[in-house]
Amino acid sequence: MCTPLLQWVDEAGKLDEDDQQIQGLIWELLLHQTFAPAIEVFKAGTQRFPELTPLHNGLGIVFYSAGQTDDAVGTFSGRPI
Numbered sequence: 001m002c003t004p005l006l007q008w009v010d011e012a013g014k015l016d017e018d019d020q021q022i023q024g025l026i027w028e029l030l031l032h033q034t035f036a037p038a039i040e041v042f043k044a045g046t047q048r049f050p051e052l053t054p055l056h057n058g059l060g061i062v063f064y065s066a067g068q069t070d071d072a073v074g075t076f077s078g079r080p081i
Contacts, residue, residue, distance in 0.1 A: 025058075026038075026042075026061060029041070030061065030062065035065060036066075038062040039062050042056075042058045042059035042062055043059060045058075046059055057076075059075050060072045
């Protein structure tokens with residue numbers, strides 16, 4: 001995974017849960033259909049900061065967008081992936 005995305009994951013832990021940067025990254029990665037890197041970013045984020053709901057939502061959205069509906073359902077229902 002590229003270093004700027006890892007740095008973003010570290011910074012995400014310092015952001016307010018409602019921070020627009022989190023949502024912005026989700027939509028930026030989806031806009032470019034970079035599903036594999038997006039999945040890596042959001043998996044790392046949810047493991048490192050499990051209390052940040054937007055990271056879990058982002059992971060579910062990316063799974064769904066990538067056609068991985070079982071993983072998306074699991075993410076949204078709180079099952080470990």
